[in-house]
Amino acid sequence: MNMWDKRDDMVVHEREPFNAEPPRTGLAGQLRTPLDTFYSRNHGPIPDPDPDTWRLAVDGLVERPLDLSLADLRERFPATEVTATLQCAGNRRTGLIEVRDIPGEAAWGSGATSTATFGGVRLADLLAAAGLKDGAAHIAFTGMDVSPLPDPPERYGGSITTGKALRPEVLLAWSMNGRPLPRVHGAPLRVVVPGWIGARSVKWLTRVTARAAPSDNYFQATAYRILPPGTTSEQAGPDAGISLGPIALNCDILRPDDGARVPAGQTSVSGYALAGDERTVTRVDVSADGGESWTQAVLDPPREPGLWQLWRTVLDLPPGEATITARAWDSTGALMPESPRHLWNPKGYANNSWARVRVTAEGHHATR
Template sequence: MRDSLPSFDLAKSATMQVVQAEPFNAGTPLAELADSYIQPTSHFFVRTHGTIPSLDPETTTIHVQGLLAQPFGMSITEIKQQLPYIEQVSTLQCAGNRRQEMHAYQPIYGELPWGANGLSTATWGGAPLRALLERCEIEPAALHLVFESYDQVERHGQTFGYGGSIPLNEPMIEHSLLAYTMNGAPLPALHGGPLRLVIPGIVGARSVKWLRSIELSAEPSHNYFQRRAYRLAQSSEPEAWQTAPMLHELPVNAVLCLPTPDQPLTAGTITLAGYAITGGQALVERVEISLDQGQTWQSARLIDPPTLGCWSRWQIELELAVGAYQCWVRATDSLGQQQPEQPAWNVKGYHHNAIQRVRLTVC
């Protein structure tokens, strides 16, 4: 492995909104995000915690270990040659998406100030994760898949590779990839190249980039980012962290992308547009708009057919007279899950999915 690549050498759109320079974190402005179902790689959001390793795209090896009869390693070349290649469209979303809105409800300290643009959709290509697991003689005690990255992260005076895990019985494993292409090209280092996990419907924190190892384990990962960081804790007390749920499935969510709150609007027909997403095995079922604080709702049109593990963009035309409006936006999924009126506040500002409220002014 060579030295980490500097963020400034990484090609991204000049319009990207940088949330943090080092390590590099950025998202596409909402007004651009809804332009296309699949984002060009130059516009795909970036979430990093540490270094961006520079790895050989052919010889880098993935180690498979833990509770299985025979540990083994596979180079990326061997993965390409020995495992089937498929492509699928999937959306990845940061757990901190819409954090700024939750912060406005109750302050959140020390976390990146993500707006509603901490997600993107791409066409991923690679080997099905299931194809790799079928090569393993897994012991009955194995209950979790534990992943570790080649990157280097520093927390509390310790340096280690980023990591996380998912249960071995997670249904979305059937739709997960060992991805080495993105939008028809080799996976860039910035987005986890030469090999990363793509686990749709699950919080993006589990789609580990720069994949180094997969371990079959009786317990969830002991990595800091599984056991400490990505939890829905209600306070910073140690006891709260130990009992707080670990993040897993994405919650149902809908966001208004256009018009933006500061965009001047003229009375008449106004088009509202945005995105909706949900997690696990659910599908986005409907998006609704209210201009009277939830007393009545109007259904928006889903532009994109609901697809497992993907967002759907939506649109609605409204006749608005001169005045100020508070636009409420909510989504409902195929399991009947619907956005709540109030956020489930937590100290990290994760999984904010309360009904979005956007003020619009029509002149």
């Protein structure tokens, strides 16, 4: 394993800051992602805070500002757990890069999505203790990590709506899969916002601020936005384009891997589907001929908001090359868009086009 206790076959996009994803098949067939496999997305050097001196401030539009230690959090508020899927806004960026190059952005594949059981306290309980004032429409978070991307450099931050912040699934977490939260994942405390892009689940949390407007942090006001056509990242100023929040409906094929050689005939195909915020996935279709015909997959029922739903099916593959395609529908009746060509944007965010893997089926095609 590397210095952050990740598996040896992680795809490392950058070592400083550390950005890495597991191979697609590393996510297959399990509801929860092992800690050594969970993707890592960072914007600056990873902090090394002292849990004994760490403090959390809750301020802004509140009646009773709070200043809390880890012991305070554990003693004053009930502990709870939530199993949630986190997904980077740049997940599947490689599909957009195939349409047109995206300079300066990491070529994330399908592995920037992972699921864990997080333990901690509900953000809503802290906000109730602080007492939100009228007009507190947004809850902003500030981390300890300093990113060199803004000019001048600043601490990482972002915000979510107060309506989302008060949902019971939104946590301030100190554990992950039953173990203390790893440093690389935000210890001693991080935000977990199920159903929203991973960028809003701020790590190494030091401050929660109730505000009338969204955070003016660089990563809320300027980054993580889908820019208008013809606008470059250099041209875009604060508040340009669409600010990303809830995750777009998405699904992916986790097994077989892209480029795999499989026996001809009955072939198991499996993956995940995810619908952001309060939506659920209602159907996954899978095709063995690039979308000419479809088979409805067996789909796990929804369990918690913001948690992926695993799916599986069996396809009959004749010998030769084949393109396996998957698409999902959500509880609003929305369908994933067919092509990444219609989704390309200058930062390469939110590719939720149909998932595709190309395989080669070998051997005799046994029919039944």
